[in-house]
Amino acid sequence: MDFWFSQLETEDVKTSIRVNKQLYSAQSEYQRIDVFETKELGKMIVLDGEIIFSDADEFIYNEMIVHVPMAVHPNVKNVLIIGGGDGGVARVLTEYPEIEHIDVVEQDEMFLEISKQFFPETAKGFDDERVTVSHMDGLRFLRRCTDKYDLIINDTTDPFGYAEGLFTREFYGSCYRALKEDGIMVYQHGSPFYDEDEEAFRAMHRKAYKSFPINRVYQAHIPTCPSGYWMFGFASKKYHPLKDLNAKRWKARDIKTWYYTTNLHKGAFMLPKYVEDLLVEEEKAAKKEV
Amino acid sequence: MDFWFSQLETEDVKTSIRVNKQLYSAQSEYQRIDVFETKELGKMIVLDGEIIFSDADEFIYNEMIVHVPMAVHPNVKNVLIIGGGDGGVARVLTEYPEIEHIDVVEQDEMFLEISKQFFPETAKGFDDERVTVSHMDGLRFLRRCTDKYDLIINDTTDPFGYAEGLFTREFYGSCYRALKEDGIMVYQHGSPFYDEDEEAFRAMHRKAYKSFPINRVYQAHIPTCPSGYWMFGFASKKYHPLKDLNAKRWKARDIKTWYYTTNLHKGAFMLPKYVEDLLVEEEKAAKKEV
Incomplete structure (x- = not known):
């Protein structure tokens, strides 16, 4: 299935992620909340159309x-x-x-x-x-x-x-x-x-x-x-x-990280x-x- | 007009740029070459579907x-x-x-x-x-x-x-x-x-x-x-x-830059x-x- 979520970065640029399934969608008192399962980024949470985070990053x-x-x-x-x-x-x-x-x-x-x-x-x-x-x-x-x-x-x-x-x-x-x-x-x-x-x-x-x-x-x-x-x-x-x-x-402290180092x-x-x-x-x- | 060029970053992620006009398209001996005029990134050159550069970056x-x-x-x-x-x-x-x-x-x-x-x-x-x-x-x-x-x-x-x-x-x-x-x-x-x-x-x-x-x-x-x-x-x-x-x-040498500094x-x-x-x-x- 050709099923994509797109984030508008500006009116003229967008990033699209292929979706396996929309796991959840609701309107809270403050915002629309969506959860998607994607192949490339794992699960991903979206507030009012903006990606808040994905498993991958x-x-x-x-x-x-x-x-x-x-x-x-x-x-x-x-x-x-x-x-x-x-x-x-x-x-x-x-x-x-x-x-x-x-x-x-x-x-x-x-x-x-x-x-x-x-x-x-x-x-x-x-x-x-x-x-x-x-x-x-x-x-x-x-x-x-x-x-x-x-x-x-x-x-x-x-x-x-x-x-x-x-x-x-x-x-x-x-x-x-x-x-x-x-x-x-x-x-x-x-x-x-x-x-x-x-x-x-x-x-x-x-x-x-x-x-x-x-x-x-x-x-x-x-x-x-x-x-x-x-x-x-x-x-x-x-x-x-x-x-x-x-x-x-x-x-x-020996904390495990994947991105941060004191050099970075x-x-x-x-x-x-x-x-x-x-x-x-x-x-x-x-x-x-x- | 709703006219977009999309670059596939992976099979499951793509970046799309809104296009004003396709200025040029040809097949050379080695690759397909396209030039687009875009609102967000200015002119942009694309080889075999990959953005090579845009005026903006x-x-x-x-x-x-x-x-x-x-x-x-x-x-x-x-x-x-x-x-x-x-x-x-x-x-x-x-x-x-x-x-x-x-x-x-x-x-x-x-x-x-x-x-x-x-x-x-x-x-x-x-x-x-x-x-x-x-x-x-x-x-x-x-x-x-x-x-x-x-x-x-x-x-x-x-x-x-x-x-x-x-x-x-x-x-x-x-x-x-x-x-x-x-x-x-x-x-x-x-x-x-x-x-x-x-x-x-x-x-x-x-x-x-x-x-x-x-x-x-x-x-x-x-x-x-x-x-x-x-x-x-x-x-x-x-x-x-x-x-x-x-x-x-x-x-x-006093070379003008927009990205590079010796600190960067x-x-x-x-x-x-x-x-x-x-x-x-x-x-x-x-x-x-x-």
């Missing part, structure tokens, strides 16, 4: 959003994940014994339930007794937090639709307040390649740059993301993502010229606005 | 295959490009005044003529008086060369079809012989992500590893390549791609764990075979 995103800050911050005890309803980020965090508590604030309870049902290997992060899940708006949750977390990971989807409030300047300010004095915030930063993504990419950096003293962007190759090229933001009160990387300490960690911050130029332009614009 | 491939060896080798005078019928690699090389001669060996004369007609900005590399074009088989050309080139760039398409001879062990051996005692060979190394590309990726590294004392693989994010993730091979008789990188010398150069060799593992496995296998 989820390891890249989850490793890069967790291990990078964990190899820098020397003493993470308390973590907040905003979004993260699939459990993948929590699962990687639970590999660190020093972490005492992980709050997951996922607004869409149905997304979490579907993840548990179809992706038990990813969602098993929720089984760890250190993990507490709340179903509420991330920004509302944040507003009541002060000086509480060592690490905040913003694992929400694109800065459009219901998660839009999680990409405002207030959001970055609230994260800053919720972090301890040496806290780190990591967030997905979108893709800089296509013109229609570039504006969101720029705006995100400008807001983070105004809110945190240390701001760096890092990259990964994620095949199911638009253009295959995905960025993360690293915003920090004290630790620098390269100067404070402690490779020896991280390696001593350094390379992930070495960006193409066109991306560096975008970031510098936004930093200059932000300085003028202040 | 050709800079990434051409900069990465040229500047990486040129920032390492201290004294490049004589260069051989195998393939390179679009002129993009030659164009970037002509920005180096110290280069005295560039041989382009492109078997398919029609590909070169079409590139000149539709991509004059890319093909203008051919206008430089240091460039000589031959239309013959790259391996036949190589067999008569000994101790001649400082740099060989293998810019041919995939290791299938008529260019297959350019990916054999004999090919790497012939390149070794054609290079001077401190020569470097750079070649496109395919994409390691999808299962069906992985075998070609492995085989290529095994052959190069047996032929050259120094072998490293480096990466770039090229949106129109399969999975958006493309690799290059760096095989060398003397110079190491990182230890012999001379960033100061390269920067002093270093990061390009810092590979994901799954790619490192593939390379190490092939190196172990190659050692056993010797």
